[in-house]
Amino acid sequence: MSSWDDEDTASAAATTDVELLKRAWRNEKAAPEILRFDSPLVSRAREQIQLLEETLEDFTDNGVDDLVVSLYQMDLDRALFLLRSYLRLRLQKIEKYMIHISKSDDLMSRLSLQEQRFAKSCTEIMEKHLEQSVLSKLPYGYDSVTRQSLSSTEDDMVPEPQLDTFVFCKTKSDVGAFQLDDIGEEIVDLVADDLYVLRYKSIKGLVENGRIDLI
Amino acid sequence: MAGQSDPHLSLFSPSEVEFVAEDEIVEIVPNIRMEALNMICGDFGPFFPQIASKVPLWLAVALKRRGKCTIRPPEWMTVERLTQVLDAERESPREFQPLPFHYIEISKLLFDHARDDISDAYLVRSLIEDIRDVRFHKVETGLETISGRTHAVKLKNLSAMEVNIVRPFMVRTLQAFYKHDSPQMIQQADNTGSSRSTPVTDRGPRRDLRHR
Structure with a gap:
């Protein structure tokens, strides 16, 4: 595929x-x-x-x-x-x-x-x-x-800057279950090559360490 | 001018998306001899007549325009493959078929500059247009299902140009729901006037993870 x-x-x-x-x-x-x-x-x-x-x-x-x-x-x-x-x-x-x-x-x-x-x-x-x-x-x-x-x-x-805006992002490799909020009610499973629209704030760390690309 | 697309919505202009797509690798068959090109974007060649070689799309188009090569259309750009994709696209109303991330731009560039190298060009073109239409329709119906409970939207296999086109709608919709659903927004309605500031500090809404 x-x-x-x-x-x-x-x-x-x-x-x-x-x-x-x-x-x-x-x-x-x-x-x-x-x-x-x-x-x-x-x-x-x-x-x-x-x-x-x-x-x-x-x-x-x-x-x-x-x-x-x-x-x-x-x-x-x-x-x-x-x-x-x-x-x-x-x-x-x-x-x-x-x-x-x-x-x-x-x-x-x-x-x-x-x-x-x-x-x-x-x-x-x-x-x-x-x-x-x-x-x-x-x-x-x-x-x-x-x-x-x-x-x-x-x-x-x-x-x-509005950090809780939504961004389009693409995963490079498997990230696994990823918590979007502070208390763990919002979890997405980020698999390689997935395309998501997520809140920038929650994936900020992944962008910084290069595990996810914004598109 | 460089860097001039609206930074507010972080939109890429269509030509910027095309610029990115021009780095995709395609196969050409040169009709000239040329030494290897050691470029900033990579090393390509050496080139020999009738021997296929892999180069970025922009280079292929540049050579083609000067009549120095023919471009081999990528394997997905055939009537057979595209018909399969279109059928599959129609059969699965909630999923997008895997196509190259830049399929729209690549096919447009090839139609504009190397039409004579594409077999059944007319049919291929209309198939790609049909695929685009079906996919856009899915995106549109997808937009309708966004609600206050949406905190993540999965759009696996959506292509670059498609992302760029739905971005403003998608972002504004999600933003609006998010804003009106935030606990602080509800709180604020109670004590209007007492606080003029709009708190931007952590407003994490608590909601289920259902929407895909």
Whole structure:
């Protein structure tokens, strides 16, 4: 039955870095919150891209067949698209949840150094802007960036990702009986290659340790 | 532009789904000699005339467009196999038949670029369309059975493009049921006004695991 499924063989041989990057890109796209940045993977991908860019220059200098050059160019474009899309996607998420992310050390640690810098300066600029344009004109008690008023018990003006949203996911290998809630009333049996729609929050751990792919 | 599909619903654009499908491996028969290609996405070739070789779909299409090869349609893309799938699809109203995860995109790309390499192309195409229709109908009836007791939906063998199309409906439906069913939502209705904040802290609903 699974002999029909090309995905099976493709994921088994998923050793190339573009393949890994593609997985990271898909997970990042489908996950509501920001995931851990895979620095080694991204720098490996960058290196390969750079190497190919140099090779392509040599090719044109040495008069290699146009066909071959154009094929390598396509390969390069595809890798570049993935990398760019992945990085942009993360910047979009960071912009959206910047205050929420800057508040938490755990979330901050998921970002690359450049992203951390971006998140910090973005938050500063946004706070300054809100301060100058609106908050400074509001009465005492209503002038916080993060809270509606003094009576708020928590930061209720900070956009947060909705972790209990539903996501589509595909299992790579057997996970077995998996508990979705805290008290064990909701259990699903995750078998290899199953496709489920589940709450992100409950399978978060499986996404993080790579046992399940978001699609 | 890269990364521009709506991040809110985490939707992939159809061209992004197609992009992913283009990495699926197909078999080509080149009509030229070409040295091995050591690419970022893997090593392919060397290529010799009339000797079949395995390459990713995007590469196959690129060569085909330049008239450098013929593409061998995958074994599932035959009238015989597809007729079986269609029959089985019609017979089991609650299950999806196993087809390649990217069957819609692969067949579309092959029809667009290598139509002359597919035997009985017209029939194959209409069979695939019929299969799609039957499967979508199942997805639609499946959506109707979602209720407040649904916390997990199993869609084994649903393909990438199908997932992408039902995603907004499915997610919004489940979300709406989940939200209105949450104990805090019910509690909140009692003391409206006293708390303005919407608590997002753990709202695990307790319900049975029945729905599949």
